[in-house]
Amino acid sequence: MASFGIIDNHCHYQLRDGFLEQMLEGATEAGVEWLCLNGGGERWRQHGNDGVMAAAEAHPDRIIPLAFIHLGEETAEDVRAWHSAGFRALKTQYPRDMYDSEEFFPVYEAAEELRMPILFHTGISARFIPEHDRWNVSSRFMMPLTLDRIARCFPDLTIWGAHLGYPDTWHAASLMKIHPGIYFDICGLPASQPTLQPWDELLRDEAHWGKLVIGSEGNPQGFAPLLDRYRGLMDEHGVSAETQRRVLRDNVAEALGIE
Numbered sequence: 001m002a003s004f005g006i007i008d009n010h011c012h013y014q015l016r017d018g019f020l021e022q023m024l025e026g027a028t029e030a031g032v033e034w035l036c037l038n039g040g041g042e043r044w045r046q047h048g049n050d051g052v053m054a055a056a057e058a059h060p061d062r063i064i065p066l067a068f069i070h071l072g073e074e075t076a077e078d079v080r081a082w083h084s085a086g087f088r089a090l091k092t093q094y095p096r097d098m099y100d101s102e103e104f105f106p107v108y109e110a111a112e113e114l115r116m117p118i119l120f121h122t123g124i125s126a127r128f129i130p131e132h133d134r135w136n137v138s139s140r141f142m143m144p145l146t147l148d149r150i151a152r153c154f155p156d157l158t159i160w161g162a163h164l165g166y167p168d169t170w171h172a173a174s175l176m177k178i179h180p181g182i183y184f185d186i187c188g189l190p191a192s193q194p195t196l197q198p199w200d201e202l203l204r205d206e207a208h209w210g211k212l213v214i215g216s217e218g219n220p221q222g223f224a225p226l227l228d229r230y231r232g233l234m235d236e237h238g239v240s241a242e243t244q245r246r247v248l249r250d251n252v253a254e255a256l257g258i259e
Contacts, residue, residue, distance in 0.1 A: 004245060004248070005034065006030070006032045006034075006227070006248045006249055007032070007033065007034040007214065007252040007253055007256075008032050008034070008035050008036060008214050008218070009036040009089075009117075009119060009213050009214065009215050009252045010036065010119060010185055010214075010215025010217055011023065011035045011037050011038070011217065011218030012037075012038060012040075012044075012217055013038065013046055013051060013218070014045065014046055014218070015042070015045050019220075020055055020059075023035065023218050023219075023220045024059065025220065026219075026221060026224075027223050029223070029224065030223035030224040031227070032214075032216075032223050032227075033062070034252075034258070035062060035063050035218065036064045036066050036089065036119070036252070036256075037052050037055055037056065037063050037064065037065060037218070038052060038065075038066040038067075038068050038091035039052045040068045040070075040091075040093065041068065048068070049067050049087070052065045052066065052067075053087070056086070064089070064256060065086060065088060066088065066089045066090060066091045066119060067082035067089075067090050068090075068091045068092070069090050069091070069107065070092070071092050071099070071103075071104050071107065072096030072097065072103065073096070074107075076106040076107050076109065079107055079110040079111055079116065080110055080114070083114045083116060087116070088116065089116050089118065089119065089160075090116055090117070090118045090119065091118075091119045092119070092120055093120075093125065094121075094125065094137045094142070095137075095141050096141075098140075098141050098146050099120060099150065100147070100149035100150055108153070108154045108157055109154065111157055112156050112157040115158075115257075117157075117159070117160055117255045117256070118158070118159060118160065119215075120142070120147060120161050120162065121142055121163070122144045122147070122162055122164075122165040122166075122168075122184075123144065123162075123164075123165040123166040123167060123168055123172075124139045124166065125137075125139050125142060143165065143168050143171070144161060144164075144165030144171045144172040145168070145175070147159055147161060147175060147179075147182060148175060148179070151175070151181055151182055152179075155181065156181070159182045160183050160184070160185070160215070161182065161183070162184070162185055162187070162188075162215055163186070163187060163189060164184045164185070164186050166188060169189070172184050173208075176203075176208060177208055177211075183211050183212065184211070185213050185214060185216075186215075187215050187216050187217055187222075206237075206238075206240060207243075209237065209239045210243040210246045210251070212230070212251075213251050214227070214247065214248055227248075230247065230248070231244070
């Protein structure tokens with residue numbers, strides 16, 4: 001067990017009775033101190049930004065609020081308003097166009113200026129509810145290579161990519177190597193070695209392992225198994241205790257200004 005509090009930067013606030021308490025309990029048992037909480041609203045059967053902020057206000061020593069931005073619907077002015085309201089970072093998924101569309105550049109510019117990291121869903125995305133069967137969106141808009149242009153145009157923006165871009169893990173791992181501000185989590189990836197092999201080869205250098213962050217999606221029963229997986233992979237590759245701490249805490253802590 002780590003002697004420091006772990007930070008999970010990828011937790012969804014589900015619309016289920018008692019979910020918040022269950023999530024906090026599961027996190028505590030696994031040694032997770034801080035939860036970066038987001039919610040896409042009823043279209044994903046999740047709480048929206050108001051619910052996320054209410055949870056953060058109720059648990060200020062455990063929850064860091066992330067504002068969910070629907071790219072193509074909300075604007076840079078919304079980003080500034082959320083920052084003023086106390087949101088520390090942004091989460092996005094299912095944009096109306098490619099993530100690197102210039103339509104969204106004012107949002108990224110505002111986030112960079114305000115030092116608000118952005119958590120991007122990357123790779124294939126599931127169908128969540130029956131109403132999504134006729135929803136004009138595409139996983140193609142969220143492939144990891146769309147982050148390349150954003151990282152080049154906004155070099156001071158911290159970019160968190162979810163799921164290592166699965167199934168496009170090779171591109172995601174390559175982006176982590178070349179861009180200082182891009183980090184990925186590995187939640188949701190199949191555990192089989194063939195799936196992990198491409199990025200495993202890319203991350204032989206310990207510095208590249210240090211570009212991972214912890215993201216679990218907030219399943220109350222999922223914290224401990226995911227952390228076991230991270231630790232197992234890092235131990236297997238001889239990753240130092242210092243770098244493991246970066247993965248488990250410091251990468252996110254530095255981006256959010258947490259001591």
